[in-house]
Amino acid sequence: MNTPFAYGKLPQEIDFTNREKEMTRLKNNFNSGVNTIIISPRRWGKTSLVKLASLSAIKENKKLKIVHLDIFNIRSEYEFYLLLANEVLKATSSGWDDLVKNTRLFLKQLMPQISFSPDKQSNISFSIGWEQLQKSPDDILNLAENIAIKKDLNIIICIDEFQNIALFEHPDTFQRKLRAHWQTHQKTAYCLYGSKQHMLLDVFSNYAMPFYKFGDIMFLEKIPTADWVSFIQKRFTDTKKEISPAEAERIAVLADNHSYYVQQLAQQVWFRTGKRSTPEIVENAFEDIINQLSLLFVNVTDSLSKRQLSFLEAILNNEKQLTSKATLAKYNLGTSATVIQLRKRLIELDIIDEIQGRIQFLDPMYKHWLATRYFNIHW
Numbered sequence: 253m254n255t256p257f258a259y260g261k262l263p264q265e266i267d268f269t270n271r272e273k274e275m276t277r278l279k280n281n282f283n284s285g286v287n288t289i290i291i292s293p294r295r296w297g298k299t300s301l302v303k304l305a306s307l308s309a310i311k312e313n314k315k316l317k318i319v320h321l322d323i324f325n326i327r328s329e330y331e332f333y334l335l336l337a338n339e340v341l342k343a344t345s346s347g348w349d350d351l352v353k354n355t356r357l358f359l360k361q362l363m364p365q366i367s368f369s370p371d372k373q374s375n376i377s378f379s380i381g382w383e384q385l386q387k388s389p390d391d392i393l394n395l396a397e398n399i400a401i402k403k404d405l406n407i408i409i410c411i412d413e414f415q416n417i418a419l420f421e422h423p424d425t426f427q428r429k430l431r432a433h434w435q436t437h438q439k440t441a442y443c444l445y446g447s448k449q450h451m452l453l454d455v456f457s458n459y460a461m462p463f464y465k466f467g468d469i470m471f472l473e474k475i476p477t478a479d480w481v482s483f484i485q486k487r488f489t490d491t492k493k494e495i496s497p498a499e500a501e502r503i504a505v506l507a508d509n510h511s512y513y514v515q516q517l518a519q520q521v522w523f524r525t526g527k528r529s530t531p532e533i534v535e536n537a538f539e540d541i542i543n544q545l546s547l548l549f550v551n552v553t554d555s556l557s558k559r560q561l562s563f564l565e566a567i568l569n570n571e572k573q574l575t576s577k578a579t580l581a582k583y584n585l586g587t588s589a590t591v592i593q594l595r596k597r598l599i600e601l602d603i604i605d606e607i608q609g610r611i612q613f614l615d616p617m618y619k620h621w622l623a624t625r626y627f628n629i630h631w
């Protein structure tokens with residue numbers, strides 16, 4: 253039987269809970285051409301939200317086309333332009349003929365070449381060199397807008413893992429170029445999102461940066477426990493199994509309401525449940541997930557310095573004043589300047605982040621492992 257819980261892949265509507273407010277806000281932005289920026293830590297549900305909002309929006313609005321790019325693996329400006337051109341053309345063309353026609357029409361200057369792979373995927377490349385393209389990327393940066401005008405469409409370009417542009421060679425110049433083009437667009441809007449909160453905040457809320465005030469910034473929050481409880485119970489009853497509200501709540505709490513882990517833990521509990529789940533099943537499933545992740549957590553921990561670990565220990569012990577004399581001495585953290593450095597570095601390493609004014613672990617399972625199995629803190 254198929255499991256009623258899904259993680260690590262995009263949820264179908266049936267696997268998706270809550271987020272009504274965010275869906276509405278995002279769809280309104282799509283329909284009215286407002287740029288959106290979505291920021292949340294890893295695996296809370298950004299990609300799922302954008303994909304499901306897109307599906308629903310295009311169903312309701314026939315003039316709307318949504319282009320999805322994931323730039324996780326994109327390492328340079330040139331690769332970015334190629335991907336953008338390819339995806340925009342694919343999403344807005346009605347078939348091969350149209351794609352070939354549009355490529356010739358809109359990207360003529362770049363001397364495009366189109367190849368088709370055996371699985372009939374098209375791939376557009378350019379004969380002009382990088383030097384030349386870099387000087388005048390206008391045709392590509394305005395491609396969506398030009399197509400939208402010509403075909404009377406509204407286009408949304410969604411770019412996942414957008415923070416990666418900060419790693420390109422001349423990030424400021426590149427960002428200025430993007431913004432200069434994109435802000436003139438009337439029929440194309442952008443939805444930019446990613447998981448590196450500190451990098452994205454620098455791109456979008458630092459007034460010295462080109463993308464300052466580019467659009468509506470949404471901070472995705474965790475799904476509340478009550479929603480998880482009804483979701484988990486429903487998925488159990490739909491598949492003729494039972495789980496009590498207390499056990500469903502325990503799943504959400506153990507996974508710290510983290511979307512991916514709630515689904516993973518719920519799935520493990522479901523697998524072990526014959527007809528009715530029990531509190532022991534929930535605890536055992538949780539311990540098993542922690543065990544499976546142990547090796548990974550050992551490696552992460554080995555890569556941290558003694559002081560970084562002491563800093564994490566202080567957070568796990570809920571020390572409120574990390575730079576107070578007493579805390580510095582108790583955990584041997586050095587000076588308050590060292591603490592600031594430690595914090596910064598651990599944020600860069602994606603171990604912690606400041607969320608709603610509080611320093612928090614990004615991975616609740618790692619937090620649990622570190623506290624209970626490494627520092628032996630009574631939890």
Ligand SMILES: Nc1ncnc2c1ncn2[C@@H]1O[C@H](COP(=O)(O)OP(=O)(O)OP(=O)(O)O)[C@@H](O)[C@H]1O
Binds near residue numbers: 263
């Ligand atoms: N609204 C939701 N309801 C139920 N489960 C969800 C929801 N949103 C996300 N999930 C679960 O969380 C998992 C991770 O979601 P998703 O990949 O969308 O997160 P993300 O923020 O894009 O992660 P990453 O930072 O790794 O790109 C999904 O596979 C799904 O199992």
Ligand SMILES: [Mg+2]
Binds near residue numbers: 299
């Ligand atoms: Mg994602």
